[in-house]
Amino acid sequence: MNSPRAAKKPAPPLNDERLRQLALHYVGKYATTQAKLGTYLNRKIRERGWDGERGADIAMLVEQFAALGYINDAQFAEARSRSFVRRGYGERRLNEDLRASGIGQADAIPAKAHMEESTLSAAENFARRKRIGPFAQEAATPEKRNKQLNAFLRAGHSFELAKRFVYAEPGDEIGDWI
Template identity: 55%
Template sequence: MAVSTNPRKSPRPPLDSAALERLALHYVERYATTRAKLRAYLERKLRERGWDGEGSPPHEALVARFAERGYVNDRLFAESRAEALARRGYGARRVDSALRIAGIEDADAAVARAEAHERGWDAALTYARRKKIGPFALEPSEENRRQKQLAAMLRAGHPFEFAKLLVAALPGECPADPN
């Protein structure tokens, strides 16, 4: 039985199959999610409230059924997340990291990763423009500042070659795509 952390509230009753499905439906209605995130959410709710149904909790079957019905689509989630990160100027390594953190399997993330690699230069330009690096700076940067900009571009997931070209560029002189 779950214990309430708020002394004024009565403890929530343990979950059964119907309550578990309602929680899952509510979660996928509110959030764009993955199978891994839905599974983690249901496991957390089961730990918090306990299980009062027959046998073991059917959370794995519930996740699989939601994926079959299209309520949860890891491939679409991966493509959307990769597109959003690219629009903000993040590179392929950062996209890959975000997809791994979201629990997306390699097969579902393959297309999104390939697109992130293809758009790498455009994403690097977007990031440099956003952060006023190199060709988008108002004035040439000093060495210390360029080192910080290079580190920022690398943390944003861009290849070293792209970051080096953009950081070394003078304001107004955009280098050509190295690919």
């Protein structure tokens, strides 16, 4: 038997209006960056083809959306920074994410400043979530501490900060460290 998807007709090739509608749908559904929108639209053109009289001007469409405020890379970066602090990720992990999202240096400045101010808070959130150091029920074995230290480093925190949390005893006060 044929599945319902096999009988589905292929989507028509894109033109200027269809491309604009696709872009509007995408920015309405997802928080995105200029680079991600451009990548998405290029992929859709590769998949569906182009039926316009002249070539697709994706860069112009992306710039237009940015000018209209549909996309704001600086706000996206700040939102990512706040999300990473809540989830307990560090500065290095944020920098990798912003680079992968196509955020430029100028748009990343406020997000990086927020992360610098919140480094200790992010590390505390990570330790609390993973029950490491002061948030553990009992002191960890050396092997477990090594694993916890590696987890802290993968989360994007500095070695010194990770060490402070991992080697803290259960119930230690974090406020004393500042």
